[in-house]
Amino acid sequence: MGFDPDIAQTRFGYGLSPKVTGPADITDMVALLRAKEPEMPWFPLPSDAEMREKMLALLDARRKISKAEKGSDAHQALQEAFKTARRAAKQEGAKWIGATLARRVWSRDGLRERLVAFWNDHFSAPGKNVIYRYTEAAYVANAIRPHVNGRFEDMLIAAVLHPQMLHFLDQNTSVGPNSTIAKKRSEKNLGLNENLAREILELHTLGVGGGYTQKDVRQLAELLTGVTTIQKKGTAFLAKRAEPGAETVLGKEYGKRRARMADVHAVLRDLARHPDTARHITRKLAVHFVSETPDEDLLVSMGARYLETDGDLAEVMEAMLRHPAAWAAVGPGVGNFKQPELFVSSSLRALAVPKERFRDVKSQELERLLGTPLRMMGQPWRRPFGPDGFEEADSYWLTPQGMAARLQWALGVPAEVLEDLPDPRQFAETTLGPQMPGAVKFAAEAAESRREGIALVLMSPAFQRV
Amino acid sequence: MDKAVMDRRGFLGRGLSVGCSLAASPLMTPVSFAATGGENRLVVIILRGGLDGLDLVQPDDAALRQLRPTLLAGPRSGLELTEGMMLHAAAKPLWPLWQAGELAFVQGVSTPYRNKRSHFDGQDLLEAGTIEVPSGTGRDGWLNRMLQTMPNSTMTTAYAVGADPMLLSQGAAEVETWSPDVGFVLSSQGARLLELTMERDPEMALAMQKAILLAGEDGGGVFEASDGGMMADELDTMMDAQMNPKGRGRANAHLRVASFAAQQLRDAARVACFSIGGWDTHAAQARTLKTPLKHLSDSLRALKNGMGPDVWARTTVLAMTEFGRTVAENGTKGTDHGTGGLMVMAGGAIRGQKVHGQLAGFEEADLFQRRDLMPTDDVRRYAAWAIRESFGLDRSALEGVVFPGMQLGNAPGLLA
Structure with missing residues (x-):
């Protein structure tokens, strides 16, 4: 393969x-x-x-x-x-x-x-x-x-220190309990918030099964104090908010001298290169793109490449693509079930919806054609429950409500975003390629209307499983 | 592929038509129907935005009147609940429930959430049922953990109803989710072809089959066009309208949710949950509180009517909010995010005509951080007692699993 x-x-x-x-x-x-x-x-x-x-x-x-x-x-x-x-x-x-x-x-x-x-x-x-x-x-x-397509550590630093993340995970409220500012304003009871530190270890790098303890969470949270958002500038490091003294994360000491952003970058780079992070990241990629139960050898190969290249993500993706397990055929009932965003986006691609349609879309129309339907499918646009993102398991998405919402969308939206719907028979061929199952070909031909024909192709397992 | 394929009896059956009277279909009857663990029902409603409990149930208090000059200015509603406690005038549709002994309140309660007053975190905490705002992986909701610990959990059908996914019902136990606002219009021919394409994918086929049956129960679904009563162009018009929410009456979305829940609870379901929004009344509260109060009243009445007397008699409804609001009015005749709040209880199973809980004072020193109603009890304790009395869960499950860190304490005598 x-x-x-x-x-x-x-x-x-x-x-x-x-x-x-x-x-x-x-x-x-x-x-x-x-x-x-x-x-x-x-x-x-x-x-x-x-x-x-x-x-x-x-x-x-x-x-x-x-x-x-x-x-x-x-x-x-x-x-x-x-x-x-x-x-x-x-x-x-x-x-x-x-x-x-x-x-x-x-x-x-x-x-x-x-x-x-x-x-x-x-x-x-x-x-x-x-x-x-x-x-x-x-x-x-x-x-x-x-x-x-770059190093994981660069993305890690850019993402977790971005004002968006600092706000989301409460870093802006975290202050070293012994910092200058906490002492000066003792009446305010300023203190540590561990939220960002915990999620960096649990979600972003090592993973929940990774080798860290509550002490590491605490120490990382102390090291992160000083990082905050200034409304007019974005991310900043304010030494007066930082906890004085060195911190030890996973056995390594950081911030021995005065508090500074460089130490925060250093710990993030070390976390990014950790073998637990390599395992966590490569497994997550393999599950997301290839299979809920990824091939062991595929994981080994991706993990090794990650460590050899200090987390070069283009290299890791190449290791995935060069492995035969990544190309396992999709069969009836076999293959990852598309998440709603992928279902909707790939449908729009199959329909080749013109660029102007996206450029000129009004917010109300977008809500009606995309926002509301995605909520009904269980995946409100970029609004997961929490910092852990959306669920990966197929069974979470393959529900009666999810299927009903997809069918409603597939029957309603193509006719609204295109001037003329394509011929379902041709649409089935261009969308599913030469592997199109006979049943879908038959359905596309037998459909009473173009609208139903298009919906039948988009709803078929051959389209929804990848 | 030939005509024989099309003619064989498929899972959609032949000639499904408008409305789909499918209740009797063997396909639709959940496995749990024959062997559910008891007959009692529990409904949990999340009131999103922070209900002002002091306005829904108004204490007669001079200090409070001073702090709320416009909110308590008008004539009182005359709907006296208990001594000194008056029901908000816009909640009048609930008065018959009160008189029937099917309505009660718990004052002065809150979740363990303190200080930050964010809807986002407050609702997460309320639905998680924990002490800290949930984080990271493996987050689940207390209603789901309750299902996991129920003696007959695998036999209990639970529904989360409405468009938005709720943390409350997330977790390892299986919960059906359905929004009555999901509805498609498909010809019977289309339905048969759909079945054909999914024939070799049992998981997808099963989910689709349930979807078609559920959609049929609330007005959408599969319609006979070419060989039935409906004209093809009539069907086409319906298809055109299916992405248009106005076509389905957006103003009554809350009623469709409650009615659907009632319908499921009348049948096999034992547990249901949904949300009602609109409680974040920062300005002109005298006006802005009317709509959510109407939605709550409508929903409770729709539950009662939809379930019928026998099932309603076994039902407990808990309506909970993420936090109460400031005791004092703000500069725009509204109230801001607070702490201590109110839980609403309804149902034929409860001991009605009661206002439970303790109300702290309204002098500045009595308030939480000199602004909010001081909470006097954990709202989770009341939810836990309602669960215990409905489903017989033991103390350790309630204190350790459903609401970790909660002390069950003494029975408040919620159910009749």
Whole structure:
């Protein structure tokens, strides 16, 4: 078993497209992934600074309202201005979601887009308030996306020290109990919050079964004190918040001299290169992309490459792709069941929904065609329950409600996003390729309407299992 | 593939039509039906946003009147619950339940959540049933852990109803989830073809089969077009409308949820949960509290009506919120996130006409951090007693598994 041009796109991308050709072989896949991200001028990615400025403007507008005299004309005008600005921000949020989908639908490098989604979920940091809900797009664009083909440690540092994560896991409230600031403001009872430290060890690096203790959590939390967010600048290290003295994490001492960000980076790099992290990360990748019960030899091969290359993720992905187990055939009832986001995105790709449709989408329409349906399928857009991201097990997704919501979407949405629905017979061929099962071919031909024909193809096990 | 394939009797049956009277279908009857562990029912409603308990059940107190100049300004509702306790006027539809002895309240309770007053963390804690905000892997909800420890847990059917996944019901025990707002319109021909494509994938086929049956129970599902009563273009119009929430009456979404839950509880289900939002009344509370109160009243009445008297008589409903609100009104005639709050109980199984719990005072020194109602008891304790009296769970399971770190204490006498 080796490279298969269809599996290359269905299992390692967003599926087959009638308009975009897939990679020719493994070398091509790896080359695409290693290359610099192709520009998409019609959908530039947001920078952190740009996003921060917009959000500060919004906060400022709200502040001004509270200062104006109630009932005055000025008050009313400010309120109107704030409402307009908030609507614009909401529309901007829709634009970033549209951009994400457009990349999934039109990129040749489907694997890169799948990896962005995978790592975004691994470093889940859904906004806990209105402001941070909008800034998540910048978090993904700047802390996740640039690193999916680089070193894991660089992504780890970028993600866990990003204002998005610092807010989500309460790092901004964590202060060294013996720090200058805690002593100065003793009436405030400032102290340690272990949340970020715990999740770094449990979720982001070593994994829940990894070799660490509560003492390591505590020591890492102390080492992280000082890291915080300054609204106008982003992430900062404030020595007056830092716990004095050295900390020991997994037996190694950090921060012997004065407190500084360099020690935080050092511990994160060491954690990233730890064998438990290699095991945790490579297993998670294999389960997500290949099988709920991944081949032992595949795991060994990916884990070894991770350690040899100090966590070079492009190398790890190449090790996966070069292993025959990654190309095991999908059969009836066999193969990973697509999560809702993948189901929806790969459907849009199969339908080759035009770019303009994503660029021009209004937030309300997006909510109706994507937001609400994804909630019904159990996967609200980028809103997992907690920092551990969405559930990986197929059985979690393969439920009556999930299937009903997928069917509703498959029957309703294609007809709304396309001017003309394709002929179901042709659609079945371009979407499922030469491996199309006879039953699906028959169903596509026998369907009473195009709408049902398209839905039958999208609902078929051949489309939903990869 | 030939016509013979199409003609064989499939799991969808022949001629399913509008409304789908499928209750009698052997396929739909859950395995649990024959051997459930008892007949009692439990419904848990999460009130999202922070219910202002002091406004729903209003104490007669001079200090409080000073702190709430607009909220307590108008004429009182005249719906006196117990001495000095008045029900909010907008909750009047609940008055018949109170009179029938099927409504009660628990005042001054809270989860162990303190200080931060975030909806996000507060709801997580309420649904997890723990002392600390849950983190990391393996998070589950207390309702699910309750199912795991029930003597006949594998035989008990539980439903989480509504569009949003709830932490409350997540976990190792199997819980059916269904939102009545998921509904598709498919021709019977389409349904037969769907079955055909899933024939060799039993897991998908089974989930799809249940979905079609459930959708049929609430108005969607499979329709006969070409050879039945409905015209093809009529079906087409319905298909066009299926992604349009307005077509399904968004304003009554809460009623569909409660009615669906009632329907399941009348049959095999023993446990159900859902959410009602809209309680975050930071401004103009006199107006903004009306809608969620209406939704709560509607939902409780829909449960009662939908279950019928025999089942309702065995039912306990617990409506819980993540925190109460500030004792004093804010500058915009509303209230902000607080601590001590209120639990609402309903059902034919409860001892009604009771206001349980202790209310701390309203002088500044009596308040939690000089702003919130001081909690006097753990809300989980009351939920635990309701569970114990409904399903017979023992103390160690309740204190150790369902609500870790909770002290069960003495029986408050919640159920009749």
